[in-house]
Amino acid sequence: MGLEHKLPSGVLLTNVEKMVNFSRSASLWPATFGLACCAIEMMGTGGPRHDMARFGMEVFRASPRQADLMIVAGRVSQKMAPVLRRIYDQMSDPKWVLSMGVCATSGGMFNNYAIVQGVDHVVPVDMYVPGCPPRPEMLMDGILKLHEKIKQESFADQGARA
Numbered sequence: 124m125g126l127e128h129k130l131p132s133g134v135l136l137t138n139v140e141k142m143v144n145f146s147r148s149a150s151l152w153p154a155t156f157g158l159a160c161c162a163i164e165m166m167g168t169g170g171p172r173h174d175m176a177r178f179g180m181e182v183f184r185a186s187p188r189q190a191d192l193m194i195v196a197g198r199v200s201q202k203m204a205p206v207l208r209r210i211y212d213q214m215s216d217p218k219w220v221l222s223m224g225v226c227a228t229s230g231g232m233f234n235n236y237a238i239v240q241g242v243d244h245v246v247p248v249d250m251y252v253p254g255c256p257p258r259p260e261m262l263m264d265g266i267l268k269l270h271e272k273i274k275q276e277s278f279a280d281q282g283a284r285a
């Protein structure tokens with residue numbers, strides 16, 4: 124007789140990796156960090172109409188040491204890039220980055236020497252959200268897709284990224 128026949132019903136079997144990843148995905152804490160107009164939509168996403176709190180992430184942390192999600196909301200100037208990298212380095216591991224809007228992802232319409240042509244030149248990006256600006260619904264869709272990605276990751280993946 125197999126083990127499953129000896130266990131009482133209602134017992135949930137999983138492994139530590141899946142359980143920890145589920146907990147991580149359900150309690151992402153974003154760093155308080157806005158760069159340009161996209162940040163207004165990001166703030167709207169945290170408000171009562173869209174209510175990010177439903178997904179365990181209403182707490183935008185003022186300290187990067189208490190955050191594990193960086194939402195890059197807006198264009199990244201060359202001057203800001205080292206600051207962004209420093210905040211990323213100070214965030215606790217494992218951590219994830221979401222690039223919000225075309226400016227953060229590729230420089231957008233700012234094809235010039237002052238703007239970084241994609242934040243992935245500065246930090247590793249886990250999820251891209253298109254748009255100018257993306258609506259809160261789009262940001263939340265990107266966040267939910269990031270939750271699914273985190274659930275599929277192995278600890279080795281998370282360590283390699285950090």
Ligand code: SF4
Nearest residue numbers: 160161224226255256
């Ligand atoms: S994508 Fe559009 S809304 Fe977002 S920072 Fe660039 S110009 Fe502003």
